Amino acid sequence: xxxxxxxxxxxxxxxxxxxxxxxxxxxxxxxxxxxxxxxxxxxxxxxxxxxxxxxxxxxxxxxxxxxxxxxxxxxxxxxxxxxxxxxxxxxxxxxxxxxxxxxxxxxxxxxxxxxxxxxxxxxxxxxxxxxxxxxxxxxxxxxxxxxxxxxxxxxxxxxxxxxxxxxxxxxxxxxxxxxxxxxxxxxxxxxxxxxxxxxxxxxxxxxxxxxxxxxxxxxxxxxxxxxxxxxxxxxxxxxxxxxxxxxxxxxxxxxxxxxxxxxxxxxxxxxxxxxxxxx
Numbered sequence: 001x002x003x004x005x006x007x008x009x010x011x012x013x014x015x016x017x018x019x020x021x022x023x024x025x026x027x028x029x030x031x032x033x034x035x036x037x038x039x040x041x042x043x044x045x046x047x048x049x050x051x052x053x054x055x056x057x058x059x060x061x062x063x064x065x066x067x068x069x070x071x072x073x074x075x076x077x078x079x080x081x082x083x084x085x086x087x088x089x090x091x092x093x094x095x096x097x098x099x100x101x102x103x104x105x106x107x108x109x110x111x112x113x114x115x116x117x118x119x120x121x122x123x124x125x126x127x128x129x130x131x132x133x134x135x136x137x138x139x140x141x142x143x144x145x146x147x148x149x150x151x152x153x154x155x156x157x158x159x160x161x162x163x164x165x166x167x168x169x170x171x172x173x174x175x176x177x178x179x180x181x182x183x184x185x186x187x188x189x190x191x192x193x194x195x196x197x198x199x200x201x202x203x204x205x206x207x208x209x210x211x212x213x214x215x216x217x218x219x220x221x222x223x224x225x226x227x228x229x230x231x232x233x234x235x236x237x238x239x240x241x242x243x244x245x246x247x248x249x250x251x252x253x254x255x256x257x258x259x260x261x262x263x264x265x266x267x268x269x270x271x272x273x274x275x276x277x278x279x
């Protein structure tokens with residue numbers, strides 16, 4: 001099984017439906033990852049799913065950023081992931097956390113990873129079976145191959161301000177206009193950024209599937225975001241930025257970089273500009 005054997009009923013090769021997942025749960029190369037919160041996973045999950053301790057995948061020594069390569073590799077192996085694994089990720093939060101796992105795996109060189117469109121909520125609404133039993137899986141042999149160009153650093157974003165690069169702020173309106181600080185020292189958004197809150201591209205509730213991609217493309221375009229242009233995405237802590245990077249990939253954009261430090265880094269410095277003005 002590979003990405004070429006895509007779900008014919010899904011909108012995009014990076015997405016699968018719950019029916020496809022039900023039909024392929026016993027495929028030998030499939031590794032199913034539950035990217036929901038740990039307490040929810042312990043209560044109920046899809047048979048065979050393994051779970052990271054936390055879906056944000058932050059480093060132990062520095063929780064501002066994604067796990068470093070060795071730490072992430074150890075996690076991926078515990079989940080049962082090897083080079084030839086077909087990783088399928090789902091969550092119960094409109095694919096937000098699943099997108100974070102997708103992005104981290106892609107950052108560290110694993111191409112065979114897809115997201116369940118509709119996730120756990122759709123599986124549950126359809127009355128499909130659940131379990132609380134942990135999976136029995138052999139440890140994987142994952143080896144990280146970091147793609148540094150998939151991640152935006154603070155220096156990269158500072159340089160982008162002078163080059164006119166496209167920037168997508170995926171946060172809420174309150175965060176965008178500075179009325180919601182999220183424990184940051186300063187509020188507002190990066191000058192020149194465009195704003196589309198991440199949840200706007202999702203249908204529901206209850207299903208929380210991706211809107212038709214033609215509609216997603218229109219939502220971004222109407223906000224001044226060219227869906228296929230090189231783009232830096234950011235949010236508060238890199239999670240919604242990862243989701244936005246996945247959305248752009250679904251639209252055929254291979255030139256999106258998630259700013260992993262996001263506002264948790266940018267808004268707590270004195271040398272980084274913020275504004276509350278549109279445009």
